[in-house]
Amino acid sequence: MIPTAFKSCVGAALVAALALAAAPAQAANPLFPQRYTADPAVLVDNGRVYLYVGQDEAPPDGKDFVMNEWRVYSSCDLVRWTDHGSPMKALDFRWAKGRAWASDISRRVVGGKPTYFFYTTVEHATVPGFAVGVATSDSPTGPFKDARGSALITNDMTTQTDIAWDDIDPAVFVDDDGQAYLYFGNTVLKFAKLKPTMTELDGPITVVPVKDFTEASYLHKHKDTYYLSYSQHFPEETAYLTGPSATGPWTSRGVIMAKNEKTPTIHQAIFEFNGRSYIAYHNAKLPGGGEFRRSVAIEELHYNADGTIRFIPQTEAGPAPNPSPGCKG
Template identity: 70%
Template structure:
């Protein structure tokens, strides 16, 4: 990829260090890439939003050095495409420290759109480390645009570690997955080791009722909920190293029938973390590997595959490829994004 067409982590750091922010880097067009998608950054934990003819892809950024023994993640990065092949780099629309009550850790996130008084609002649910409540928490940020900037919608965490007592680990409240059903009811799924969900109020920033535990075992993390032709699909990671599996149900809360493994374990990294989206009549699964040069457990790389549901509605096993999907353009899609 041409250096003039892509943003590198060093350029981002230099711009921030000079007080320029990302204004000079946002909206940089990127040439078509095979998998992994973005060789200029180590990226992880994909979250997707399909909005007005574009796919927006939000990723964590792995900043760990080759010798680090833990995740180093401070912000989320945003990319978008009109055709699933050519991606535009929009820089970082939100950071862990965008939440004043957090002390860091920009872990997995998810996003959705909800119109308020006829105008679109974009809600970004993010895993961060709470500064005063021990453990990882979930916050929610909001923007008038999918490209941000996002600001804290509450001034406090939506979910904190002391609200869930099913396990005694500090990372059991991670990997938020947001889903709005056809009737407007929003659900938030999340968890590590134990899968949980809660209804949200129409304002999208308050829980509505009790936190529920989903009786799925074994469950590791990375829950994701979507709907296809009247069936609800709950995908997630099981085992460690992780493989991606899914269950189906008649409602957004189940009951869930466990189905088959749809993506195998990775090489060189134990996690995988999927997101699934439909775009222009085709279906896609995003995930991460460690397949970039220098990739490793804490230096991951987002990739994408196209897949087709089988006649009975089941999701087939999806191989990982270097080629990725073929072009699937939106005719009226603009070169940039709002």
């Protein structure tokens, strides 16, 4: 015979387990505890979020970035993530010598065919310094292939600074009229229009005078306002500007995310999904994390009534589930 007290304990445990199973899952930051990830880029496509990251492979005592490939994850609800592996390696650009640095992604129908354009930073093999390449795929998870056979932007195309990494962190934005823009830079913020092919510049490279700009420019639109966010100072914090068009004029709006504790970089991407807004970024909160061993996370982002963005604290909980109807996995 099983004692009544034991039955009560088992019953209570079963009820608790069932309640836990029925409770909605909650994301946890950092998102991917099994590896170090950085520099998030986001694409929302067909009810699914695709998150592209660089993979930090530096040893615990490393003194430099060791980044050889990008990885892509996807989610229907921002809680459960599928690892799709590496869609591309830095050396898939045959003109590059390596360094899988920050990227961005866009989907566009070209010639009647949906095409995914992956803009990213690598170190050039023959032109000293870092360059921006563009690769394409017919799937958001890749594989991506070099779209040009040459860099889109090389370090010798800009002369505002003498540093080798002043043409990094590409951010692509396609406006409502179909015009595409590419923002990029370190120390000096620049942009250029893209031709409809998305693989060629359409006009000159233009400097955007932004005080205290460091890197990680990102352009998005919410309602009728354009938002140009970026990292400022070093260690970095996330600040933003607003304007009436994709090229400004810009008004400074202040800081929306504070600097990290264990890494001086932060690198954001802002997106909308199922009626809510979010920011992806990186910190160094995984065990063993640091400047060269970072961790991607996501927070919900909120706008004030006047269109400004509320300050965004970093959390361990991450965003609440936000499932897409009919999306699986």
